[in-house]
Amino acid sequence: MKPDIKICGLKTPEAVDRAAQRGASHIGFIFFQKSPRNIEPDIAGALADRVRGRVKTVAVTVDANNDDLDEIIALLRPDILQFHGHETPERLLTVKAVTGLPIMKAFSIRDADDLKRIEPYIGIADRFLFDAKPPAGSDLPGGNGVSFDWRLLRSLDDSVDYMLSGGLNKDNIAEAMSETGARAIDVSSGVESAPGVKDLQMMDEFFAAVAEATRRAPVSGSVK
Numbered sequence: 529m530k531p532d533i534k535i536c537g538l539k540t541p542e543a544v545d546r547a548a549q550r551g552a553s554h555i556g557f558i559f560f561q562k563s564p565r566n567i568e569p570d571i572a573g574a575l576a577d578r579v580r581g582r583v584k585t586v587a588v589t590v591d592a593n594n595d596d597l598d599e600i601i602a603l604l605r606p607d608i609l610q611f612h613g614h615e616t617p618e619r620l621l622t623v624k625a626v627t628g629l630p631i632m633k634a635f636s637i638r639d640a641d642d643l644k645r646i647e648p649y650i651g652i653a654d655r656f657l658f659d660a661k662p663p664a665g666s667d668l669p670g671g672n673g674v675s676f677d678w679r680l681l682r683s684l685d686d687s688v689d690y691m692l693s694g695g696l697n698k699d700n701i702a703e704a705m706s707e708t709g710a711r712a713i714d715v716s717s718g719v720e721s722a723p724g725v726k727d728l729q730m731m732d733e734f735f736a737a738v739a740e741a742t743r744r745a746p747v748s749g750s751v752k
């Protein structure tokens with residue numbers, strides 16, 4: 529079965545349309561001032577309208593306050609909230625109760641101990657997203673185009689639903705999928721020609737590489 533595919537950090541109608549045409553299950557919009565992929569909520573909402581109901585929209589935030597979340601939710605009307613900061617389980621429970629939206633909580637992974645940090649979030653986060661730790665000096669908690677040791681995920685219980693993220697691209701996605709058996713994958717800078725600039729051909733090549741990897745080793749299990 530084809531994995532869920534999230535293309536993150538979209539900013540143009542062309543990239544949104546191409547992601548939908550090629551079969552993305554999710555598209556992500558980044559609400560983080562320091563990111564080259566940062567977008568205003570009203571613009572993200574207009575982009576999402578192009579594919580609403582066909583592709584799930586994900587609002588990516590980093591330790592956002594209530595006012596910012598309210599504005600993003602009102603203007604984007606996302607299907608899923610992705611939290612890429614230091615949000616506590618209590619914070620996410622509150623947001624979930626107030627908004628009624630599914631939550632994806634991102635974790636930066638370098639070693640086995642990093643995976644243990646998900647435990648208090650089990651039963652609260654609807655899905656996890658595993659990304660690499662940012663390189664030293666990076667302003668960004670994600671979107672750095674770096675990978676982690678995928679073998680670490682072998683220890684995960686099969687009931688843990690996650691998106692594999694961090695440095696994925698057309699050249700490594702087959703290995704990443706076969707190493708992890710991930711049922712969902714997430715890419716941003718791996719389909720960019722420059723920071724924040726999505727490249728339609730690179731997107732095509734990524735989707736083709738996922739299709740080829742899926743043909744060789746079908747992903748098993750149910751996909752949300």
Ligand SMILES: O=C(O)c1ccccc1N[C@@H]1O[C@H](COP(=O)(O)O)[C@@H](O)[C@H]1O
Nearest residue numbers: 536563670671672673694695715716717
């Ligand atoms: O992409 C960003 O700029 C970003 C900013 C703040 C929080 C998260 C961000 N991106 C997330 O990181 C993954 C992985 O990116 P990459 O493929 O390694 O470049 C991306 O998909 C977003 O979920």
